Amino acid sequence: MLVSKKIPWVIKYRPRKIDELVNQDDAKALVKAWLRSWESGKPEKKAALFYGPPGSGKTSMVEAICREYGYQLVEMNASDYRRASDIERVAKVASLQKGLFASKRLILLDEVDGVSGVADEGAIEAILDLIETTKNPVVMTANDPWDVRLRPVRDKSLLVEFKRLTKTEVLNLLKKICLNEKLICDEEALKFIAEKSEGDLRSAINDLEAVAEGAGKITLDLVKQILRARDRVLEPFEVVRNILRSNYVWQAKQNASQTDLAPDELMQWINENLPLQITDPEDLWRAYEALSKADVYMGRIVKSGSWDLLAYATELMSAGVALSIVNDVKSKYRWVKYQFPSKIRLMTQTKEARALRDTIAELIGRQVHASKQKVINYVLPYVRIIFDNNPEMAAKIAVGLNLTDSMVRYLTQRNADAVLNYVRELRKAISEEVKASKPSKTSSGTSPPTKGKGKSTQTKEKEGRGLDAFFKKT
Numbered sequence: 001m002l003v004s005k006k007i008p009w010v011i012k013y014r015p016r017k018i019d020e021l022v023n024q025d026d027a028k029a030l031v032k033a034w035l036r037s038w039e040s041g042k043p044e045k046k047a048a049l050f051y052g053p054p055g056s057g058k059t060s061m062v063e064a065i066c067r068e069y070g071y072q073l074v075e076m077n078a079s080d081y082r083r084a085s086d087i088e089r090v091a092k093v094a095s096l097q098k099g100l101f102a103s104k105r106l107i108l109l110d111e112v113d114g115v116s117g118v119a120d121e122g123a124i125e126a127i128l129d130l131i132e133t134t135k136n137p138v139v140m141t142a143n144d145p146w147d148v149r150l151r152p153v154r155d156k157s158l159l160v161e162f163k164r165l166t167k168t169e170v171l172n173l174l175k176k177i178c179l180n181e182k183l184i185c186d187e188e189a190l191k192f193i194a195e196k197s198e199g200d201l202r203s204a205i206n207d208l209e210a211v212a213e214g215a216g217k218i219t220l221d222l223v224k225q226i227l228r229a230r231d232r233v234l235e236p237f238e239v240v241r242n243i244l245r246s247n248y249v250w251q252a253k254q255n256a257s258q259t260d261l262a263p264d265e266l267m268q269w270i271n272e273n274l275p276l277q278i279t280d281p282e283d284l285w286r287a288y289e290a291l292s293k294a295d296v297y298m299g300r301i302v303k304s305g306s307w308d309l310l311a312y313a314t315e316l317m318s319a320g321v322a323l324s325i326v327n328d329v330k331s332k333y334r335w336v337k338y339q340f341p342s343k344i345r346l347m348t349q350t351k352e353a354r355a356l357r358d359t360i361a362e363l364i365g366r367q368v369h370a371s372k373q374k375v376i377n378y379v380l381p382y383v384r385i386i387f388d389n390n391p392e393m394a395a396k397i398a399v400g401l402n403l404t405d406s407m408v409r410y411l412t413q414r415n416a417d418a419v420l421n422y423v424r425e426l427r428k429a430i431s432e433e434v435k436a437s438k439p440s441k442t443s444s445g446t447s448p449p450t451k452g453k454g455k456s457t458q459t460k461e462k463e464g465r466g467l468d469a470f471f472k473k474t
């Protein structure tokens, strides 16, 4: 009782017979005919490739076949067949020998599309060899069977398509589970889960189970609350690790989406930690090639504002990088301590300085009618030279722009004290001048706004006055 309660629902509600699978009627018919050809001893094709979106019943179909037709299942999954020798050892032996208890065997190479991305060249050869020599049916599954490297395998296999399940089909199965689990479910809540699953029954059932845990009633509110928490954003360290460990394009992209880092920040994180995780020089070279292409896209996006290019950039920095690691796949799974990207660290350390620089550039920009960026590139370097070499002139500029002491210190390190001395003298002289011209009025609020340079803000007027007074005096 206790044990059965702990069985995950995706296993508990796995179809036991071929006909129990929802939809997939074409697949069922093809598979049954293929199995009959095996029973008759004259199979047309020795292998079948089940392909279709995740959670559409491919693996379930294989298990149902075995149960119904009495095959012993010999299973390999992606992590087992990255090397040709692994496939040869396990699958080939199994394909020739008879099972210990069952007389027939079925060999399952689950998720073979993983092979094309991560395996050495020989893996595909080994699979072809297996298909050639097998005395037992071989079933392969794949999300994406159209990968070029799978082509020879495709040619030798019966292609069986699994359709993406519709929202209604997902919904109906969820309802059945609710009934069986004696759960009270709001229709809206189930619809929400079904919608979100995009036809992936595995994720739909997992979501339902996550919400049902501890709650006897499933409401839309609860669903939204819990599922949002489940889709939580991960720490940058985790995200980078997950991206590098991805075996499929979709997986890498999904992992890359689980962060709230900006795309260029994510790129920095990958850039920093890639060489820690990956050691094979060729893998690294390929991965950095992908990353640098992502960087090119990012640059164009920032320059041109074409955010529609972002999809390419993220795909390159996630899938492009992850699928570059083919020589030493094991290195992806080593545990290494990741580092905070040095560029971002530097940027944080220099944040204050950059904020100062930006403010100065804005102040100058208003006077010379240029953008902040233009000023930073074309004006600030000269201002710096002045501040470093001519403290008197620098002081006039500082007073004119109403720069703070720290701004002056930002503009010149070696002459800051001299400049600031001049600034104090100038300010004193200016205020005496102002007092002398308007002896009775001390409050600045009553003075009329200055013409020309005067803008609406108070500081602006003050700057304008300072400048005017200064220029009149000189």
Ligand SMILES: Nc1ncnc2c1ncn2[C@@H]1O[C@H](COP(=O)(O)OP(=O)(O)O)[C@@H](O)[C@H]1O
Pocket (backbone or CB within 6 Å): 009, 010, 011, 013, 014, 015, 020, 021, 022, 023, 024, 053, 054, 055, 056, 057, 058, 059, 060, 061, 141, 201, 202, 205
């Ligand atoms: N067509 C289907 N009919 C009934 N249940 C399904 C179907 N497809 C998927 N499921 C459910 O989703 C889970 C995952 O399905 P699976 O066969 O492993 O998908 P995949 O196509 O990714 O191999 C199964 O355990 C089962 O509960």
Ligand SMILES: [Mg+2]
Pocket (backbone or CB within 6 Å): 058, 059, 060, 110, 141
């Ligand atoms: Mg599967």
